Amino acid sequence: MSNKLLLIKNGKIITSYGIFDNTDILIDNGKIKAIGKNISNDGSDVIDANGMFVFPGVVDIHVHIYDTGDIYEGTKEALLGGVTTVIDMPPTEPQIMDETSFNKKINDFESNTSVDFGLCAGEIYYDKHIENIKKLQELGAAYFKIFMPGPPAVTDDVIYKSLESAVKSGATIAIHAENMDIVNLFIERVKKSGRKNPIAHFESRPKIAEITAIQNSIVYAKVTNAHAHICHLTSAEAVDLISNAQKEDIKVTAETCPHYLVFTEEDINDKGPSLKMIPPIRKKSDQERLWRGIERGIINVITTDHCSFTKSEKDKWKNDIWGAPSGIPGLQISFPVMYTEFLKRGLPLTRLVQVMSTYPARIFHLGHRKGDIRIGMDADIIIFNPNRKWIVSDETIHGESDYRAYYGKRLEGTIETVVIRGEVALQDREITIKKGFGSFIKAEYLD
Numbered sequence: 533m534s535n536k537l538l539l540i541k542n543g544k545i546i547t548s549y550g551i552f553d554n555t556d557i558l559i560d561n562g563k564i565k566a567i568g569k570n571i572s573n574d575g576s577d578v579i580d581a582n583g584m585f586v587f588p589g590v591v592d593i594h595v596h597i598y599d600t601g602d603i604y605e606g607t608k609e610a611l612l613g614g615v616t617t618v619i620d621m622p623p624t625e626p627q628i629m630d631e632t633s634f635n636k637k638i639n640d641f642e643s644n645t646s647v648d649f650g651l652c653a654g655e656i657y658y659d660k661h662i663e664n665i666k667k668l669q670e671l672g673a674a675y676f677k678i679f680m681p682g683p684p685a686v687t688d689d690v691i692y693k694s695l696e697s698a699v700k701s702g703a704t705i706a707i708h709a710e711n712m713d714i715v716n717l718f719i720e721r722v723k724k725s726g727r728k729n730p731i732a733h734f735e736s737r738p739k740i741a742e743i744t745a746i747q748n749s750i751v752y753a754k755v756t757n758a759h760a761h762i763c764h765l766t767s768a769e770a771v772d773l774i775s776n777a778q779k780e781d782i783k784v785t786a787e788t789c790p791h792y793l794v795f796t797e798e799d800i801n802d803k804g805p806s807l808k809m810i811p812p813i814r815k816k817s818d819q820e821r822l823w824r825g826i827e828r829g830i831i832n833v834i835t836t837d838h839c840s841f842t843k844s845e846k847d848k849w850k851n852d853i854w855g856a857p858s859g860i861p862g863l864q865i866s867f868p869v870m871y872t873e874f875l876k877r878g879l880p881l882t883r884l885v886q887v888m889s890t891y892p893a894r895i896f897h898l899g900h901r902k903g904d905i906r907i908g909m910d911a912d913i914i915i916f917n918p919n920r921k922w923i924v925s926d927e928t929i930h931g932e933s934d935y936r937a938y939y940g941k942r943l944e945g946t947i948e949t950v951v952i953r954g955e956v957a958l959q960d961r962e963i964t965i966k967k968g969f970g971s972f973i974k975a976e977y978l979d
């Protein structure tokens with residue numbers, strides 16, 4: 533943690549609770565010490581943010597760095613994208629459902645990460661995993677994951693018992709909601725046709741699989757009074773289910789991802805394996821309902837579900853979509869992509885901060901340190917130039933992750949500087965901190 537004073541002057545500060553023009557932030561010992569006009573410089577290092585937007589760092593609570601790529605390279609992508617905290621998610625081997633494997637993952641990250649991190653524990657498949665929820669929560673797990681599709685596909689009794697256990701300790705259970713009986717039925721039907729084109733994969737995972745899985749999850753959350761978080765919503769009907777549950781005060785939160793908000797079914801054949809993920813992209817009407825869910829506060833989080841698959845890993849399956857790995861990267865461009873889309877739709881930037889920083893941190897028990905610009909919190913800051921435009925291309929993207937689905941997209945604004953815990957970690961697209969700079973952020977469960 534930095535012991536130096538840092539003063540960010542004259543920025544337009546954008547928080548979850550308001551926008552403040554020509555305002556300063558004083559940082560001391562890695563924490564935000566003061567926010568106001570004309571703060572005096574007492575020997576501080578100074579960053580002049582005149583003409584810039586000053587955002588809190590992005591908190592991305594759903595990334596797959598550990599199992600799909602290199603920790604250092606993946607977290608460098610995060611830093612380049614203004615993501616100052618990630619929560620890494622399973623699947624991993626061994627399963628992160630005991631103290632030994634949990635601590636090993638912390639050590640692996642701390643040796644290599646460029647940004648701060650939390651950990652999701654799981655995946656939960658069996659009763660023996662459920663027994664460890666309380667212990668892993670004490671070790672600082674931010675939440676727990678149920679990946680319904682498996683293998684093995686998670687049975688309803690395990691889902692129910694996981695939520696029962698979670699409610700006793702206040703833990704959050706995140707659910708990848710797809711009914712595998714339905715998925716398997718449709719995969720069999722589509723494969724019988726012999727088709728291997730990208731749209732075949734889309735047709736093999738219909739949204740009815742998501743809808744029925746979410747319905748069951750909501751019922752179980754209601755009966756157990758547990759907090760269920762539904763991962764990566766894709767469909768209009770899913771938004772309606774979440775909305776109705778929230779109106780009943782059922783403890784259900786939800787997320788969606790930039791790719792579901794930018795791409796539609798019409799893009800699938802053109803983008804090929806680069807746009808293969810599960811659940812798949814949906815229709816334009818579904819996308820519009822997702823946006824309405826964000827605008828109305830039904831969808832609480834925008835997260836990337838980042839997977840670090842390379843171009844070569846995707847390209848070798850360009851003639852057979854079934855073999856291509858499922859997943860798309862997003863860490864490096866999620867914030868500028870969403871900033872651009874919010875501008876297009878006239879949505880408030882305070883809402884952008886809420887869904888990409890504040891609510892992710894609060895929902896997953898990191899809000900005591902992360903997610904907003906407030907006195908006493910970690911000084912995680914993005915200084916953003918709203919006047920620059922750029923195009924996603926090989927020249928503007930770092931590393932080997934396959935961002936080609938976004939190539940050619942014109943974006944508004946560039947990330948000029950990133951500060952993590954008071955240290956300038958990125959300046960003019962150059963990383964200025966050492967490998968292993970990031971720290972483990974232990975989840976804090978408040979009454």
